[in-house]
Structures are given as C-alpha cells and as structure tokens.
Amino acid sequence: MDKSYHPQEIEQRWYQLWEKKGYFSPQGDIPYCIMIPPPNVTGHLHMGHAFQDTLMDILIRYHRMKGNNTLWQVGTDHAGIATQMVVERQLNKEGKTRHDLGRDYFTQRIWEWKAQSGGTITRQLRRMGASVDWDQECFTMDESLSRAVATVFEQLFDEGLIYRGKRLVNWDPVLHTAISDLEVLSEEEQGHLWHMRYPLTEGSGYMIVATTRPETMLGDVAVAVHPEDSRYQHFIGKTLTLPLTSRVIPIIEDSYVDPEFGSGCVKITPAHDFNDYEVWQRHQDRLSTQPHGGLINIFTVDAHINADLLIPEKYQGLDRFEARRLIIADLENAGLLEKTEEHKLMVPRSDRSQAVVEPYLTDQWFVNAKTLAEPAIQAVKEEKIRFIPENWNKIYFQWMENIQDWCISRQIWWGHRIPAWYDSQGKVYVAASEEKVREKYHLSGDLVLIQDEDVLDTWFSSALWPFSTLGWPEDTERFCSFYPTSVLITGFDIIFFWVARMIMMGLKFTGQVPFKEVYIHGLVRDSEGQKMSKSKGNVLDPLDLIDGIDLESLLAKRTTGLMQPALAKRIEKATKKEFPQGIPAFGCDALRFTFAILATGGRDIRFDLGRIEGYRNFCNKLWNAARFVLMNVDSSVAYSEQKVALGMPEQWIYSCLQLTIQQVTDSFANYRFDHGAQALYDFTWNEYCDWYLEFAKPTLNSPDTSEAQRRGTCQTLIEVLEILLRLLHPIIPFITEEIWQQVSPLSTHHGETIMKQPYPTVSHNQINQNAIEEINWVIGFITEIRSIRSQMNVPPNKQIPILLKSPVTNDRIKVDSHSSLLKTLAKIDSIHWFSDKTPPPSAAALIGNLEIFIPLAGLIDAQKELARLEKEIEKTRKNLAQIQNKLANTNYIERAPAEVVAKERQKAEELTVTLKAIEEQHTKIAALKV
Incomplete structure (x- = not known):
C-alpha cells in the first residue's frame, strides 16, 4: 500500500473495473429492487441527488452482499420543458426558432443533442460510486416506455378517467404552456395593494375592493362579501358597475372571503384566479348567465390583453404590466382609486422561464385523480406501503383526500405526444397510433384525422417508472421478479407530484403497490441552514468536493450567468470569505460517509465542510491502520492452523466488533443511516485504531510473547480488519475495496471483489461480557x-x-x-x-x-506552568468578555441573523467551560507549589 491515501488514484480505477466486470447486475436469490428517481437528462448532479443516491447505494451494496438478487434500476427523464429550452437556446444563437425547423426536425435535433450532451448526469453518478445496473438503463422516451405511456393513456380514456376540458391551469406566458405546481416557485416580493372603488349601479355609493393585480379587474364577474359580515349584509343581491367598463356585476355572499383582509370585499375573477374559480363554481347558476358564461379570459397566451368586445379597446394588445399602469392611472383620474399601499406578496414564477405565472383558462387534458386516489389512500392505511418517518402519512392523506384533477397536457413539442386524433367535426379518437385508431373505431382510410398537438406532462410517464422500466405492459421476467420494488428513497418535495402518482398508477395497472416502503429524506442546506440556490451563491457541486476546486474556478462557476452585477459581487465576497483557498479534494468516500452520518431520520441537514474534512481524516485513519497491520503481520503467521492464544484485548475487540455488527444491521433495517455510520466510526476510530492497535503493539514487539499469543494477535488484527472493511463497504466502497485486496489474501475470505463477499453477521458466542x-x-x-x-x-x-x-x-x-x-x-x-x-x-x-x-515533584516546573496558565486565563477572560458585551447589546441581538447570534452564544458557553477548567488547574498547581 502507498504510504499516503490518495482517493483520486483509486476511485475511478475501481469503478471502471466494477462496471466492466458486470458486478452491478442482479445476482442472487430473494429480489431486492430500488428505482432511482430519474434525474432530468439536462441536469447536473447537485447535493440533493448526491445525498439520496448515496443512501440508495448503501442499501443496494448492503443487500447485494447479503446475497439478494439486487437491482438498482437507473435511468433519466426526458424533462420536456427543460430539454426543449436547452435546444431552443441553441437555435436562437443560430438566429432560428423551432418553428423554422418544424416539429419533426426540431425533435430530431433534440435527439441529436441527447446523444451528444445528455449523459452528463450519468457520468456524474459513476463518480459517486453508484452501483446501478447500467445494462438496463432507461430513458422515459425509450420505445418500450413510450408503449407503456400510450397503453395507460388509452385505457384511462376508455374508462372515462382521462378527459379534455376547459379549466384553469398555471400558464407560462413565455413558454406558452401549462406547467405543474412543482414548476412554479413562489417567493415573497415587494408589491402594492390597490384599493379601488366599485360604484353601486343604483348610484347610492360604492364598495372598496383591494387587489394586488388591478389589470385582472377587466375579467371581474362579481364582488363577494362574507355572509356574516354585518357591514355588507344590505348590499348582497345588489349590483355594481365595473370601473372603466360598462358591465354590471352582482354582489354575492361566500364564506371564502376573509372579512379581516383589506376592505372585506373581494373581486371575483374566475378565469384568472384558482380560488375565484371555485367561488364561480359554487355560484354558477347566477354567474354563468353573464357573457362567456361568467368566465372572461382577458389574456392572450403571452399575457397581453385580449381583443374581446367586453374589454375597452384602449387596453387591448397591451402587455399585462403596461395595462396595469394605464388602468391605475385611469382609475385615479376617474376618482375611483381609494388608496395604494406597500404590500409584500408571494409571486409565482416559472422555474424555467422566471416569468410571472398566470392562472389561465384553456383547453387541456385532465386525469380524474380522485377516483385513482381512493385505492392509493387505502393502501397506505392498510400499511401495504409504509412511509418512513411515519409523520409523512398525515401529509400524504391530507393531499390525497383533497386531490384535484391532474392537468397532463403541455403545449410543447418534446415529449410523449398525446395519442388522440380528431376528425373535421372535432370528435376525438384515442389509440397508440393512427393505424390503431382506424382499426379500433372502424374508420375508413378516407377520413382525415389530425393528431393532438400537445404532449404529456413529464410526470405522467415518470408515474409509470416502477413498472414501465421493468418491461410492462409485457409480462417480462424482470417485471415478475422485481415488482413490487422494495423501497423508494426520495425527497419530501415530490411526494405529491411523483410518489402519490406512482402509487395511483401502480395499483391501477398492476393491481399491486409499486414499492413497500418510502423513505423520505430532508433537504441538504448550507452550514447556516439556508436552502442552496444559485442566487445566494451557496450551491455546492458534489464533484467539486470530490476533486477539489481552486478559488478562481469556484468564483467563475458561482457568478456565471448572474445578470445583476451587485448580486455577482455579493456572491464573490461570500465565496472568498467561506473558501479563501477554494475547496480541497476530499474524495468520494469522505463525501459519502458525510451524507450517511447526516441522514438523521428525514430532517433537513446542514452541510458543513468541517464535517467532510473530518471524514476525510477518518478514511486516512483507516488507511494508516491497514498499513500498520500489513507491515506488522507476517503472512505465515496471519492465518495458521497452529495453536493460537487470544488474550483479553483480543476477546474485547471481537466482542466490540459483534456489537457493532448488530448496531449497523439494525440501523440499516430501520433506515437510520446516521446511527449505522456513527457505530462504524466509533468502532473504527476509537476501538480498533486508537485502542486495539495500541494493545497489539506490546504483544508484537515483546520478546516474552509466546508464538501462540503472537499468532492470536496477528490473526485478530487481520480478521477484524477484513470484517470491518466489509461492514464499511456499502458506505465507503472505494477505499474498502483497495484495502481489502491487500488484506483478504491473509484472511479467511478471498475473492475477486469485496462487493461479492457476504455482509458480516453477528456471532453471539464471540461476545465476552467479562472481556468488555x-x-x-x-x-x-x-x-x-x-x-x-x-x-x-x-x-x-x-x-x-x-x-x-x-x-x-x-x-x-x-x-x-x-x-x-x-x-x-x-x-x-x-x-x-x-x-x-x-x-x-x-x-x-x-x-x-x-x-x-x-x-508531580520533578515532573513539571510549577513556576513556569503557573505563568503559562495565568496568560491563558487572561486571554480567555478577555475573549469571553468581548462576546458577552456583544450579546448584551440589544441592537446586535435584533439585527444579526439568528444563526450568527446562536454561534456567539455557543462560543460564550465554551469559553466559560474552558476558563473554569484552566482556573481549577491553576489552583491545583498553586497548591502543589506550596
């Protein structure tokens, strides 16, 4: 073994060999299967990916070593909107748009991009040591998966569980498509609350309505008040003249209104607000008698004002924010603007385009989710599926029991095109292809059919992932072997968008749950507990932690693409403060061990470089311990059938090892990766390296040691180390493989790779309580x-x-x-x-x-030691006083971030303890001097 541990020299070498040898392919008896949450084909590995992939790989390697027929199914998602945007940007640089190419050539261009650049994240998975079955890698647009998508769509349509209708959706006015809730990021922004006067038609006064989006008043169909609000009881049933228009709208009562907010009067704009749409549904009998049935769409697809007869011509064609400014001015000039207030509000923006999202009324395809949700709810209630931690059950039930129909259509070109065709009368026909449509519906070849232009929501195909990747709808051997899968590991943020839909679709189309357990992990946050984001400049790239990165390159990565110079400057300053020398190379194993020990039962984790540095030291400690053993154990003595003598230290370390095996096994069974990793850390660092190696040295070095004792110590050093390497392998696979190759020839376990060795099991007869x-x-x-x-x-x-x-x-x-x-x-x-x-x-x-x-007489110079301690006492008192003065400052406490104040308080506590210890030491030595 090399004198020093260099992870960069071993990690890629071993991964390439593992993959080449086919060690990741399923082999064994009892099936064990995990489906990887498919990352976007456009994506790059981020800390959340690296965290959850590490946890999955730990379980996969653990069960593989236990002899399970283990499959970790890998693949990527076609990521409709994200991928289309990538290729459209390339076209824009060439001075073209997708419309210049046409649909067929554009999708061909995307396939070409995927072939050249779409494998980034799979290469990064390899760097993390992910032991997935690459031979069965899937892509959601593969032919077999596309066949599954068409089969599911057709069956749901035929059963009336998929329908097309005009409904409100989240609309991206830049991308011109509906988007899912997950693709809408709402952040607090500074805005205004405008209070507008709506005159009573009879001329006796007006009602004041407050809104943050005054332009939407052009689509108002009513004003609502709370039925128990005494201020407005006598107005219910009367009408108002909508300002700046000639339309008359009614005053209605609805319990949705919050009497305490604003004026207690709420404008109802059902075509542009989800809550207002529900109010419209409750009062449809009255409001549907208005023009357009009470659903007045004031926007075009790009959020300009519609050219509708109900809308004053002066506003038509204006951008929504231009229209807002003009409407406010017109209201003020007409004496209809009561007041304007500063107001913070949550603004929904598209995750992809950053445009403000509009609730938009448009024709879309929907799934009747409530019908599919009923058996999915029951499956969790009957514990056919178990959420870990259990508190996620409540959140799952809450969402599923109030589930809304799922908008599954997207107005883009990249994705699974909806398998629906229309004739000239608008009648719809659904099947996997036009040929199958004509056969299914007995249509003549003369009838002209046009396929729907929309594609399916990416989440539709990923909802089928647990069974479509195994060959369904064919009854394949892989499907029969591995479905239902064993466990799903994912973040809480996609329980509703992915986990729930997989359960619904799995039960509907296979009759079985897609997985038996769902382990929900938290988010990876920075060391201050802040969510990682590009705008904050606190994002960490897992590969930078593995390989290291200098400060200049790190700054370039963090500030690239930032539009605001001030923001880039702030990120640059923060980066230089946190990483003055850049990020050192820690290696993959150190990162994986850090993730494992931070996986604390579903809670968010704070990632601090100090932790990963500590576990890099742990890997180094293991390396040095192995070198010591190999340098001090004679191969002829290490494994011999001659008599051995096991002293009390040997019996102790074997006992500790068995207790550790039990702890780790129990921890993995309960998804307490942190407990398992901590048990391994404690045994490796404290019991084996710090103590047993020290106990072994006298035996190895003393001339009085018998040969039986020497053999016993040598065999213990080797056997305990070999078992420890197998225990550690699922968490830190690279270093354990490298060391095991050197150690195993001296032990009772041999083979090509540590991956195929049995995971250690407890031997209770080796636990000697007296030795412990x-x-x-x-x-x-x-x-x-x-x-x-x-x-x-x-x-x-x-x-x-x-x-x-x-x-x-x-x-x-x-x-x-x-x-x-x-x-x-x-x-x-x-x-x-x-x-x-x-x-x-x-x-x-x-x-x-x-x-x-x-x-102590003669051991220390009392006078000199007292002088040293007095300096330490003075220095500690000074530091403590500075922090105490800071904490006594009310302005500091109120203005400083809570995390900073907490750290200062912790420092004060630590210095107080340190000061007390030094003072006690001074007292002892002063007494000795006397």
Whole structure:
C-alpha cells in the first residue's frame, strides 16, 4: 500500500473495473429492487441527488452482499420543458426558432443533442460510486416506455378517467404552456395593494375592493362579501358597475372571503384566479348567465390583453404590466382609486422561464385523480406501503383526500405526444397510433384525422417508472421478479407530484403497490441552514468536493450567468470569505460517509465542510491502520492452523466488533443511516485504531510473547480488519475495496471483489461480557492518566510513578492482571499502593473506588506552568468578555441573523467551560507549589 491515501488514484480505477466486470447486475436469490428517481437528462448532479443516491447505494451494496438478487434500476427523464429550452437556446444563437425547423426536425435535433450532451448526469453518478445496473438503463422516451405511456393513456380514456376540458391551469406566458405546481416557485416580493372603488349601479355609493393585480379587474364577474359580515349584509343581491367598463356585476355572499383582509370585499375573477374559480363554481347558476358564461379570459397566451368586445379597446394588445399602469392611472383620474399601499406578496414564477405565472383558462387534458386516489389512500392505511418517518402519512392523506384533477397536457413539442386524433367535426379518437385508431373505431382510410398537438406532462410517464422500466405492459421476467420494488428513497418535495402518482398508477395497472416502503429524506442546506440556490451563491457541486476546486474556478462557476452585477459581487465576497483557498479534494468516500452520518431520520441537514474534512481524516485513519497491520503481520503467521492464544484485548475487540455488527444491521433495517455510520466510526476510530492497535503493539514487539499469543494477535488484527472493511463497504466502497485486496489474501475470505463477499453477521458466542468490562476498565485507567498528563503539561513520553488507593480488593487484582498494558500505554515506571498515608502533592483521578495519584515533584516546573496558565486565563477572560458585551447589546441581538447570534452564544458557553477548567488547574498547581 502507498504510504499516503490518495482517493483520486483509486476511485475511478475501481469503478471502471466494477462496471466492466458486470458486478452491478442482479445476482442472487430473494429480489431486492430500488428505482432511482430519474434525474432530468439536462441536469447536473447537485447535493440533493448526491445525498439520496448515496443512501440508495448503501442499501443496494448492503443487500447485494447479503446475497439478494439486487437491482438498482437507473435511468433519466426526458424533462420536456427543460430539454426543449436547452435546444431552443441553441437555435436562437443560430438566429432560428423551432418553428423554422418544424416539429419533426426540431425533435430530431433534440435527439441529436441527447446523444451528444445528455449523459452528463450519468457520468456524474459513476463518480459517486453508484452501483446501478447500467445494462438496463432507461430513458422515459425509450420505445418500450413510450408503449407503456400510450397503453395507460388509452385505457384511462376508455374508462372515462382521462378527459379534455376547459379549466384553469398555471400558464407560462413565455413558454406558452401549462406547467405543474412543482414548476412554479413562489417567493415573497415587494408589491402594492390597490384599493379601488366599485360604484353601486343604483348610484347610492360604492364598495372598496383591494387587489394586488388591478389589470385582472377587466375579467371581474362579481364582488363577494362574507355572509356574516354585518357591514355588507344590505348590499348582497345588489349590483355594481365595473370601473372603466360598462358591465354590471352582482354582489354575492361566500364564506371564502376573509372579512379581516383589506376592505372585506373581494373581486371575483374566475378565469384568472384558482380560488375565484371555485367561488364561480359554487355560484354558477347566477354567474354563468353573464357573457362567456361568467368566465372572461382577458389574456392572450403571452399575457397581453385580449381583443374581446367586453374589454375597452384602449387596453387591448397591451402587455399585462403596461395595462396595469394605464388602468391605475385611469382609475385615479376617474376618482375611483381609494388608496395604494406597500404590500409584500408571494409571486409565482416559472422555474424555467422566471416569468410571472398566470392562472389561465384553456383547453387541456385532465386525469380524474380522485377516483385513482381512493385505492392509493387505502393502501397506505392498510400499511401495504409504509412511509418512513411515519409523520409523512398525515401529509400524504391530507393531499390525497383533497386531490384535484391532474392537468397532463403541455403545449410543447418534446415529449410523449398525446395519442388522440380528431376528425373535421372535432370528435376525438384515442389509440397508440393512427393505424390503431382506424382499426379500433372502424374508420375508413378516407377520413382525415389530425393528431393532438400537445404532449404529456413529464410526470405522467415518470408515474409509470416502477413498472414501465421493468418491461410492462409485457409480462417480462424482470417485471415478475422485481415488482413490487422494495423501497423508494426520495425527497419530501415530490411526494405529491411523483410518489402519490406512482402509487395511483401502480395499483391501477398492476393491481399491486409499486414499492413497500418510502423513505423520505430532508433537504441538504448550507452550514447556516439556508436552502442552496444559485442566487445566494451557496450551491455546492458534489464533484467539486470530490476533486477539489481552486478559488478562481469556484468564483467563475458561482457568478456565471448572474445578470445583476451587485448580486455577482455579493456572491464573490461570500465565496472568498467561506473558501479563501477554494475547496480541497476530499474524495468520494469522505463525501459519502458525510451524507450517511447526516441522514438523521428525514430532517433537513446542514452541510458543513468541517464535517467532510473530518471524514476525510477518518478514511486516512483507516488507511494508516491497514498499513500498520500489513507491515506488522507476517503472512505465515496471519492465518495458521497452529495453536493460537487470544488474550483479553483480543476477546474485547471481537466482542466490540459483534456489537457493532448488530448496531449497523439494525440501523440499516430501520433506515437510520446516521446511527449505522456513527457505530462504524466509533468502532473504527476509537476501538480498533486508537485502542486495539495500541494493545497489539506490546504483544508484537515483546520478546516474552509466546508464538501462540503472537499468532492470536496477528490473526485478530487481520480478521477484524477484513470484517470491518466489509461492514464499511456499502458506505465507503472505494477505499474498502483497495484495502481489502491487500488484506483478504491473509484472511479467511478471498475473492475477486469485496462487493461479492457476504455482509458480516453477528456471532453471539464471540461476545465476552467479562472481556468488555475488563478492557473498558483498562481504557478508563489509561485515559485518566493521559488526561492528567495533558492538564498538567507533563511530557507525553516521560515515564511517571503513580500511587493507588482503593478499599476494593478487585481493583488490586485488575491492576496486577493488566499491569503490563497499563505501564506500557500510560508510560508508568512504577505502581505503588498505600492505605492511610497522606499522598505527596499530586494530581488525582478517580475510577470507581480506585484513587490514582501522580506525584508531580520533578515532573513539571510549577513556576513556569503557573505563568503559562495565568496568560491563558487572561486571554480567555478577555475573549469571553468581548462576546458577552456583544450579546448584551440589544441592537446586535435584533439585527444579526439568528444563526450568527446562536454561534456567539455557543462560543460564550465554551469559553466559560474552558476558563473554569484552566482556573481549577491553576489552583491545583498553586497548591502543589506550596
């Protein structure tokens, strides 16, 4: 083994070999299957991907080693809108649009782009060590998956569960398409609340209506008040003249109105507000008698004002925000603007185009989700599917029991084109192809049919992912083997958009749940708990953490594409402060271990570079321990059938190992990756590396050691290390494979790869409780001696005498039994017992009933040590006073971010503890001096 651990030199080499050898393919008995949430083909690996993919890979590698027939199904999503935007930008640079190419050539251009550039995220998955079955990689636009999509659409249509109708949808006025709720990002922005006067038709006064979107008044069909609002009871049933128009609209009552907000009067614009649309539905008998049935669409597809006879001509053709400015001016000139207030509001923007999204009335295809939701709700209630943590059940039920019909059509060209055809009369026919349409409906070849221009929502095809990727609707061997899948691992943000729909579709088309368990993880946030976003400049690229990146390159990545110079400057300043030297190369294993230990039962995690640095040190510790073992174990001694003697330290480390195996096994079974990783960390760092290697050195180096003892220690070093590597492999696969290849020839386990070795199981007969108690006592004894050395600044290698006192006979037996270890590891030159005598000036410690005294005469320079401690006390007091003064400042507490204040309070607590310890040490040494 190399002297130093260099992850960059081993990680890609091993992954390429694993993939080439086909180790990721399913092999074994009992099936175990995980479906990867398909990332967008346009995407790049972000921290959320890397986090959840690590958790999935841990389970896959664990179950593969347990002998399961393990499939991790990989693939990518065609990402309709995102992919189309990428290629359209390329065309724009050439001075063209998709309309210049036409639909067929444009989609061909997208396929060409995918072939050249669409594999970025799959290459990044390889860098993360994802042991997916690449031979079965899927794409949502593959022929087999497209066949599944057409089959599902046709059956749902034939059963009346898919229909076409005019409904309100989220509309992107730049992309000219409906978009899903997930593609709408609402953020708080500064705006205004305009209070407008709506005159009563009878001329007796007016009502005041407040709105944040005054341009939509052109589509008002009523004003609503709360039925119990005493201010407006006498107005209900009367009419108003809509300002700036000649239309008359009624005053209605509806409990939707909040009497406490604004004036308590709400304008009802059902064609441009989802809540207003529901009010319109409740009052349809009265409002539908108005022009357009009470649904007045004032916008074009690009959010300009419609050329409608009901809309004053002066506003027609204007952009919505230009119309807003003119309407406000006209209201003010007409004396109809009561007042204008500053107002913060949530503004919905398209995730892709950043345009403000409009609720828009248009013809779309919908799925009757409520019918499909009923068995999906029941499946979770009957625990056929289990959410982990369980609190997500409540949220799932809440959404499913109030589910709305699902808009599945998109007005773009890239995606699964809706398999519906129309004749000249507008009659619709649905089948997978025009040929099948004519056959199914017995249509003549002369009848002209036109296919629907829309494509399906990307979430429609991904809802079929658990079974379409396995070959459904064909009854394939893979489908029979791996469906239902074992567990789904995903973030909470797509429970409704993906998880719920997979459950609905799985039950509908296979009669079975798509997965038995759903592990919901939290979001990966920055070290301050902030959500990672490009605009904040706090996004971390997992590959930068693996490979490292210099400051200049990191700045270039973070500020690229930012339109506002001030924002770029702020991000640059923040980056330089957080990463003054850039990001060092930590390696993939360190990143994976960090993710595992931070996976705390579904809560959001704060990612701090200090943590990953610590686990890079952990990998280095493991590497160095392996080098020590290989350098000190003779291959002829390591595994021999000759007699071996296992001392108390050997029995102890085997016992600790078995307890660790049990902890890790239980943790993985309960999806407590953090508990499993922590147990492995503690055993590796503390018990094996820090203690057992130290216990082994005297045995290996002493001339008095018998051959049986030497063989026992050598075999223990090798066997425990080999088992530990197998325990660690699912979390840190690269370093464990590299070390295992060196260690396994000396052990009882051999083979081509650690991946195909059995995962360790508990051997209860190796747990020796007496050995655990004895060696833990030894560790406590040595730790106390070392602690006193550190506190009193005694040189660590200086041999010291100790005095012992105890009323318990068993303490003397323990000391005598382990005196060799105690003297060697605690650097003790003599041990003396005393009873009633007063010990000389000493530093003391207590272990149970055993008192330990270290005479300090001659060990330290008391005068010099007191002077050093006094400087430390003065410095600590000064630092503590500065922080306490800051925390006593009310202005600072109110203005500083909560996270910063919390950190300062933590510093104050730590300094208080430190000061107390130094002062106590000073007191002890001052007493010794006297």
